[in-house]
Structure formats: structure tokens, C-alpha cells
Amino acid sequence: MASDRVITVLGIETSCDETAAAVVRSSGEVLSDVIESQVMAHAPYGGIVPELASRDHLRNVRPVIEAALERAGVPLDRLDGVAVTARPGLAGALHVGAQTALGLAFARQLPIVGVDHLIGHLCAAFLQYPEHPMEPPELPFLALLVSGGHTALYRVDELSAAGIRELGATRDDAAGEAYDKVGKLLGLGYPGGPVIDRLAHEGDATRFELPRPMSRRDSLEFSFSGLKTNIARYVEEHGRPAERGLLCDLCAAFQARVVETLVRKSVVALEREQLRTWVIGGGVAANKGLRAAAQAAANARGVRLVVPIPRACTDNAAMIALSGSRRLLAGEDHGLTLEVSPHTELPRTTRKGRGLRG
Ligand code: KG4
Ligand code: ZN
Numbered sequence: 001m002a003s004d005r006v007i008t009v010l011g012i013e014t015s016c017d018e019t020a021a022a023v024v025r026s027s028g029e030v031l032s033d034v035i036e037s038q039v040m041a042h043a044p045y046g047g048i049v050p051e052l053a054s055r056d057h058l059r060n061v062r063p064v065i066e067a068a069l070e071r072a073g074v075p076l077d078r079l080d081g082v083a084v085t086a087r088p089g090l091a092g093a094l095h096v097g098a099q100t101a102l103g104l105a106f107a108r109q110l111p112i113v114g115v116d117h118l119i120g121h122l123c124a125a126f127l128q129y130p131e132h133p134m135e136p137p138e139l140p141f142l143a144l145l146v147s148g149g150h151t152a153l154y155r156v157d158e159l160s161a162a163g164i165r166e167l168g169a170t171r172d173d174a175a176g177e178a179y180d181k182v183g184k185l186l187g188l189g190y191p192g193g194p195v196i197d198r199l200a201h202e203g204d205a206t207r208f209e210l211p212r213p214m215s216r217r218d219s220l221e222f223s224f225s226g227l228k229t230n231i232a233r234y235v236e237e238h239g240r241p242a243e244r245g246l247l248c249d250l251c252a253a254f255q256a257r258v259v260e261t262l263v264r265k266s267v268v269a270l271e272r273e274q275l276r277t278w279v280i281g282g283g284v285a286a287n288k289g290l291r292a293a294a295q296a297a298a299n300a301r302g303v304r305l306v307v308p309i310p311r312a313c314t315d316n317a318a319m320i321a322l323s324g325s326r327r328l329l330a331g332e333d334h335g336l337t338l339e340v341s342p343h344t345e346l347p348r349t350t351r352k353g354r355g356l357r358g
Pocket of ligand 2: 117121147148282283314315
């Protein structure tokens with residue numbers, strides 16, 4: 001993120017079920033990073049209830065921002081700008097963050113920019129937490145984005161919509177969505193990802209023979225719904241595994257297939273695009289199995305792998321602040337034009353359920 005001028009930015013994230021605020025310098029330095037998760041509010045419903053999300057964001061957004069400013073030791077009048085997630089996400093949830101950010105920017109006469117959440121996830125690899133200094137990735141790089149709503153491979157030449165090209169994406173479920181659906185099928189609660197990750201470590205992945213999703217060697221598209229259907233069929237036939245060992249084995253088999261697919265397609269993309277740097281972002285990048293398998297694959301090929309610390313993989317506002325700081329440094333101000341949208345600004349090549357666009 002090259003620029004001589006360093007600015008201090010407040011980031012606000014309310015696109016889904018985390019209310020988050022952070023103060024970050026455009027150099028990547030994280031001064032504070034506050035995340036209030038709504039997981040407990042949605043858990044009884046087995047997924048996110050949009051109305052509940054908006055209500056909780058409204059309740060939490062002010063205390064979360066106050067905590068971020070206080071922990072950073074940066075009062076409002078020392079901020080250089082505000083960055084807020086403007087897309088993609090739940091419309092009502094996005095509006096809460098956008099309105100709050102607009103109000104602050106108006107009151108303090110600060111520039112404000114709307115940030116694409118997916119570009120935010122890719123920027124997480126550049127964050128510098130004081131307790132985890134990291135060498136940032138060099139452009140161009142391959143990005144594997146694996147979140148609850150999106151799963152795609154991108155060639156990243158520049159950290160802006162114009163500099164990011166989708167190489168392939170999922171035709172159906174996102175990787176995180178598959179984890180959450182399988183978690184629900186197995187009675188593990190919401191979100192399923194972290195629990196399945198933990199149980200998978202105790203299990204034997206070879207006990208169940210699950211299909212390889214989208215195994216065509218040269219395709220960079222993903223499909224996880226078949227894998228989920230297989231687990232659903234197992235549960236229909238045998239019921240939920242009552243014995244812990246069996247449950248761990250099933251989780252291990254599912255996780256092994258997901259991880260293997262993500263790593264295999266990333267390697268094909270690295271080779272095809274002749275890239276030497278690989279970045280992974282999004283909630284599923286917190287997965288221990290994926291982190292280990294990706295590191296092994298990167299080492300075997302002399303590729304540099306950069307994966308943010310787990311806290312920066314799942315939704316946070318530090319990545320939004322950093323992504324926005326680049327636009328603010330370029331002089332952008334969306335004060336009168338800020339709009340929210342459920343859709344990403346990144347051009348898509350894979351259509352859900354349809355495969356590659358012509
Ligand atoms: O990026 P994120 O926080 O929110 C979205 O933008 O979607 O990703 C949330 C997703 C959820 O589906 C969750 O189950 C998954 O990330 N996740 C994990 C792990 N931690 C979170 N999946 C697998 N293993 C994990 N350790
Ligand atoms: Zn996300």
C-alpha cells in the first residue's frame with residue numbers, strides 16, 4: 001500500500017452479523033479493532049435473520065465505535081476519514097453502518113468512502129497487528145476468498161475493482177455456507193465452521209468416502225452442494241451420529257474434501273496465472289486444516305502464502321478501514337453519493353447454478 005502520506009481512518013462494518021469498528025493507519029497499522037458478534041442472537045434460528053441483524057447493529061454500532069476510538073486513543077477530531085462497508089451484504093444491515101458513518105462524516109466534516117466487503121477481505125492480508133507483524137504480500141497475487149457468502153479465486157493486480165479478475169467461483173454454495181449447512185444437519189449449531197474444524201481434528205478422514213466436488217482438473221469453479229447432499233443423505237439413513245468418534249470422522253471427511261478442493265484449484269490457478277504469491281481471506285481462511293494444507297502446498301512449490309491471523313479472516317472493520325484508506329488517499333469522497341447494495345462491485349464470470357458466462 002504505497003503512499004508517503006499516512007492517514008488515520010475509522011472503519012465501520014455492519015454487512016452481516018458482526019457489528020465492528022476499527023481505527024487503522026493507511027500503512028496497515030491496526031490501532032484498534034472491536035468486533036461485537038451477534039452469533040448468540042441468531043443461533044436459535046440456525047442462520048442469520050436479517051431483521052434481527054439490523055436491530056442489533058442499531059443497538060451496538062455506537063458503543064462499538066466509541067470503544068474503537070477509545071482503545072486507539074484517537075479522538076474523532078484526529079481522524080482523517082471514515083470507511084464503511086457499502087456492499088455486498090444485507091441491505092438493512094448495511095444501511096445502519098452507512099447512516100452512522102454518514103452522520104459522523106457530516107458532523108466532523110470528514111471524507112467518507114463506501115468499501116466493497118470482498119475487497120476488504122483481500123486487504124486483510126496487509127493489516128499489521130502490533131502483536132503479529134507480517135510481511136505484506138506483493139502484487140500481483142492469487143487470492144482465494146472463502147467466506148460465508150462467497151467463494152472465488154481472483155487474480156489481483158491492484159487492490160481495486162478494476163485490478164481484480166475473477167478466475168472462477170462457486171456455482172452453488174460458498175465454502176462457509178457448506179460448513180454452516182453441514183453443521184446444522186449434524187446438530188452442531190450456527191455457525192458450523194469453527195465447530196466442524198475442531199471436531200475434524202479428532203477424526204479420521206478416511207472412514208467415509210465422500211465425493212470430490214467439481215473434480216475436473218482444469219476447472220477453477222467450485223461446487224459444494226453435492227458434498228452437503230451426501231451428508232444429508234447419510235443423516236437421513238443413519239440419523240445424526242450419536243457417538244462422538246463417528247461425528248468427528250464425518251467432520252474430518254467433509255473438511256478433507258473441502259480443503260483438498262480449495263487447495264487443488266488454487267494450485268491450478270497459481271500455475272495458470274504464473275503467480276508466486278498466494279493470499280487467502282474470508283471466514284473459512286481461519287480453518288486450521290485449510291491453513292496447514294495451503295502452507296504445505298505453497299512450500300512444495302516455492303510460493304509465498306499470506307493468510308491473515310484468524311481474527312482478521314472473519315468479518316472485521318480493520319480490513320474495511322484499510323481498504324477505504326487507499327480510496328481516501330486517492331481523494332475520493334462519497335459523502336453525497338454513498339449507496340449500499342447487496343451485490344459486490346467485482347465483475348463475476350461464474351453464474352450461480354449456470355457455470356461460466358460466455
Ligand atoms: O467472512 P465471514 O466472517 O463472513 C462473511 O463475509 O460471510 O465468514 C463467515 C463464515 C461462516 O460460514 C463460518 O462458518 C466460516 O466463515 N468459518 C469457518 C471457520 N471460522 C469461520 N469455516 C471453517 N473453519 C473455521 N475455523
Ligand atoms: Zn465477510
